[in-house]
Amino acid sequence: MPEGIFCKRAPLTTEEEVKHLLSDKGGKQYYAEMENLEVDVDMLRKDLEETCKSRTRTWLEVCAHCGMCAESCFLYTANNNDPKQIPSYKIQHTLGELIRRKGNVDTKFMIHCMDVAWSQCTTCNRCSMYCPYGIDTGVMMSYLRGLLFKQGFVPWELKIGSGMHRVYGAQMDVTSEDFVDTCEWMVEENEEQWPGLEIPIDKEDADIMYVINAREVKHYPNDLAEAAILFHIAGENWTMPSVGWDSTSLTMYAGDWEGCKMNVERIYDAVKRLRPKTIVATECGHAFRATTIEGPYWAGLESGEAPVRFMHYVEWVAEALKSGKLKIDPEKRIKTPITLQDSCNYIRNYGLSEATRTIMSYIATDFHEMENNREHNYCCGGGGGFNGIGRYRTERNIGLKPKLQQIQATGCNLVVAPCHNCWDAIRDMKEVYEEEAKDLEWSFIKPLLLQMVIVPDHLKPQEDAE
Amino acid sequence: MLNLLYGPFLYIAVAVFVIGMIVRVVLYINGLSQKLDRIAYKPKMGIGLKGAFHSIIKWMIPGGTRAWRINPFMTAVFFMFHIGMVLLPFFLLQHAVVIEYMFGISLPALPGALADILSVVALLGFFGLVYRRFAVPAAKALTTKQDWLVLALAGLPLITGIMFRFSTSGYEFWEFAHILTAEIFLIAAPFTKLSHIVLFFMTRAQIGMDYAIKRGGQNRGPAFPW
Numbered sequence: 001m002p003e004g005i006f007c008k009r010a011p012l013t014t015e016e017e018v019k020h021l022l023s024d025k026g027g028k029q030y031y032a033e034m035e036n037l038e039v040d041v042d043m044l045r046k047d048l049e050e051t052c053k054s055r056t057r058t059w060l061e062v063c064a065h066c067g068m069c070a071e072s073c074f075l076y077t078a079n080n081n082d083p084k085q086i087p088s089y090k091i092q093h094t095l096g097e098l099i100r101r102k103g104n105v106d107t108k109f110m111i112h113c114m115d116v117a118w119s120q121c122t123t124c125n126r127c128s129m130y131c132p133y134g135i136d137t138g139v140m141m142s143y144l145r146g147l148l149f150k151q152g153f154v155p156w157e158l159k160i161g162s163g164m165h166r167v168y169g170a171q172m173d174v175t176s177e178d179f180v181d182t183c184e185w186m187v188e189e190n191e192e193q194w195p196g197l198e199i200p201i202d203k204e205d206a207d208i209m210y211v212i213n214a215r216e217v218k219h220y221p222n223d224l225a226e227a228a229i230l231f232h233i234a235g236e237n238w239t240m241p242s243v244g245w246d247s248t249s250l251t252m253y254a255g256d257w258e259g260c261k262m263n264v265e266r267i268y269d270a271v272k273r274l275r276p277k278t279i280v281a282t283e284c285g286h287a288f289r290a291t292t293i294e295g296p297y298w299a300g301l302e303s304g305e306a307p308v309r310f311m312h313y314v315e316w317v318a319e320a321l322k323s324g325k326l327k328i329d330p331e332k333r334i335k336t337p338i339t340l341q342d343s344c345n346y347i348r349n350y351g352l353s354e355a356t357r358t359i360m361s362y363i364a365t366d367f368h369e370m371e372n373n374r375e376h377n378y379c380c381g382g383g384g385g386f387n388g389i390g391r392y393r394t395e396r397n398i399g400l401k402p403k404l405q406q407i408q409a410t411g412c413n414l415v416v417a418p419c420h421n422c423w424d425a426i427r428d429m430k431e432v433y434e435e436e437a438k439d440l441e442w443s444f445i446k447p448l449l450l451q452m453v454i455v456p457d458h459l460k461p462q463e464d465a466e
Numbered sequence: 467m468l469n470l471l472y473g474p475f476l477y478i479a480v481a482v483f484v485i486g487m488i489v490r491v492v493l494y495i496n497g498l499s500q501k502l503d504r505i506a507y508k509p510k511m512g513i514g515l516k517g518a519f520h521s522i523i524k525w526m527i528p529g530g531t532r533a534w535r536i537n538p539f540m541t542a543v544f545f546m547f548h549i550g551m552v553l554l555p556f557f558l559l560q561h562a563v564v565i566e567y568m569f570g571i572s573l574p575a576l577p578g579a580l581a582d583i584l585s586v587v588a589l590l591g592f593f594g595l596v597y598r599r600f601a602v603p604a605a606k607a608l609t610t611k612q613d614w615l616v617l618a619l620a621g622l623p624l625i626t627g628i629m630f631r632f633s634t635s636g637y638e639f640w641e642f643a644h645i646l647t648a649e650i651f652l653i654a655a656p657f658t659k660l661s662h663i664v665l666f667f668m669t670r671a672q673i674g675m676d677y678a679i680k681r682g683g684q685n686r687g688p689a690f691p692w
């Protein structure tokens with residue numbers, strides 16, 4: 001039996017297909033059918049020949065099996081130094097084996113690869129810093145995910161996520177109308193307290209075009225309101241596009257490269273249409289990576305650069321604080337011990353560690369670094385799609401431990417997590433490790449800023465207006 | 467037999483080594499692709515090369531990177547072994563003589579006492595690397611037969627060379643064994659993990675370029691905090 005009714009090789013491209021697969025709650029039947037999904041060996045061999053070149057092949061070949069990468073991987077330490085969790089082991093026994101067998105593998109092997117690629121690696125890239133050859137297992141795992149996706153071996157949630165992006169232009173079933181409605185709703189909710197507040201949609205030639213994570217619309221609309229209020233206070237000339245507003249990319253987690261290209265082009269098209277001077281992308285790590293770091297390559301831009309400057313939200317905040325666009329009331333700064341989660345996606349992989357530290361210096365008086373910080377920080381435990389996959393819940397929960405210990409070692413109860421995924425992981429820590437994490441608090445930057453920013457008089461509601 | 471080993475076989479071995487290594491480098495560079503690797507190698511060559519340089523240099527200094535600093539035993543034995551293995555083949559007096567005689571290239575020679583020290587230190591380093599493969603759980607778990615082969619290929623010329631140098635009797639045997647194993651090493655290198663002798667510089671340059679060009683060089687500068 002090659003394909004089932006839920007588990008098929010092709011990506012989801014219509015709303016019907018997405019809804020159909022969603023109806024298989026938790027993917028029970030989907031995974032059952034996967035056990036019979038045939039491997040297209042010819043396609044796999046061809047893909048390997050055409051896309052697996054010297055960088056990857058050399059990495060796999062020269063690996064000295066020295067084990068220096070072992071302790072760099074939080075999943076190795078979290079799993080009591082299980083040898084099967086050494087980065088080199090993980091990649092040699094999956095992608096390495098695939099290449100040695102020239103793609104001639106069976107369904108069971110592909111499912112094994114899927115389990116490793118999505119539950120034993122968050123593509124955080126930390127191991128690349130500890131290998132004498134600079135072998136980046138995270139990059140290879142991501143490549144492996146692409147091969148698996150094309151063959152239909154992908155976790156249920158990510159198959160759906162990739163479909164959502166293709167169908168709705170967002171990672172969730174939020175249409176352009178839903179988005180615009182939510183913006184209007186948020187303005188209405190807040191305009192009494194913030195006269196003149198707007199979320200300008202599709203304004204041309206603005207200084208900033210703001211892009212977000214779809215879940216802010218669907219589950220956390222307040223985040224959107226907070227962003228609007230902060231732009232309002234800072235006096236920014238900004239806008240959001242009605243199409244191309246979601247910068248996330250479950251397609252990237254899924255290894256759906258075609259979908260990745262569609263996603264990022266949707267945003268670059270909005271840039272072309274609205275001609276903003278810069279883009280600011282919300283407090284999300286992978287969305288930034290997808291639009292700014294990998295995006296230009298998916299879109300085929302020769303320069304390797306996005307069409308205009310993309311700023312992560314932390315960069316915008318750091319600059320706004322330094323330039324005085326946002327002013328902090330020193331009395332209201334956070335005085336309790338506070339620490340910071342460095343998101344792999346824009347710290348290790350985009351070098352923004354100074355921006356977040358600038359922010360901390362403005363908003364807190366008792367900031368503590370984690371022991372492994374900046375580029376050397378560990379993944380939160382839930383990256384690369386790990387947080388969202390039911391099949392790997394147990395593994396993910398184990399993966400949360402190192403971060404919890406890292407946070408606790410700082411002696412802080414409050415951790416700033418300017419990344420949706422990290423934020424979720426820390427929230428889940430509280431649930432999973434109730435006892436140990438009972439005092440843990442966590443936050444994005446926006447709500448903290450709103451507690452302490454000085455509001456210029458002319459923006460305050462006129463209480464006794466005639 | 468010794469004549470053959472000193473004569474045609476040595477030329478063949480050196481030729482296989484040199485040409486093989488050049489081919490490995492050329493194939494490596496040819497196989498890099500802006501599109502597949504998603505790195506703008508050419509458009510951003512400038513910052514890329516700076517990142518590459520930094521990425522190589524830092525790893526060639528003991529303690530130059532965090533990974534070296536947190537693994538002091540590995541660092542010690544790695545450098546003890548490698549310093550000798552890189553210097554001795556060229557600058558040991560006896561080697562320099564052979565090289566001058568056969569290839570007409572004259573190289574400066576290390577003082578004899580220093581060469582002796584380097585070779586003994588390298589031997590200790592070698593045993594350290596072997597010991598690690600038994601004693602360090604992660605290394606032990608990863609080790610395959612090939613790793614032992616590579617260690618043997620690299621270790622035998624060293625061990626036999628030391629025996630040749632220090633043995634008081636039977637040194638004809640050690641001379642023979644040393645030259646034979648060295649030639650096997652040279653011939654095998656391009657086709658085994660020993661190709662890392664050149665590919666190390668390639669993979670390190672590549673990852674340095676990656677981080678400098680694409681993954682943050684524009685914000686943190688070309689020097690990645692390895």
Ligand code: HEM
Nearest residue numbers: 064066132133544548551552595613616617620662663666
């Ligand atoms: C400049 C030249 C060289 C560089 C940069 C270099 C670098 C490295 C690196 C990064 C490793 C992996 C870490 C490790 O396992 O120790 C390694 C391993 C090794 N290298 Fe080299 N190498 C060089 C030359 C050589 C030479 C000339 C030899 C042999 C004569 C050699 C023999 C070995 C061996 C046997 C290993 C495996 C060690 C083990 O089993 O742990 N290398 N080298």
Ligand code: SF4
Nearest residue numbers: 063064066067069131
């Ligand atoms: S550190 Fe690098 S060379 Fe050593 S085992 Fe890990 S991937 Fe292989």
Ligand code: SF4
Nearest residue numbers: 073121122125127138
């Ligand atoms: S990329 Fe991160 S999670 Fe994946 S193997 Fe390397 S260190 Fe582990």
Ligand code: SF4
Nearest residue numbers: 285344379380383421
């Ligand atoms: S979720 Fe956060 S910490 Fe984890 S891999 Fe992604 S960015 Fe890194």
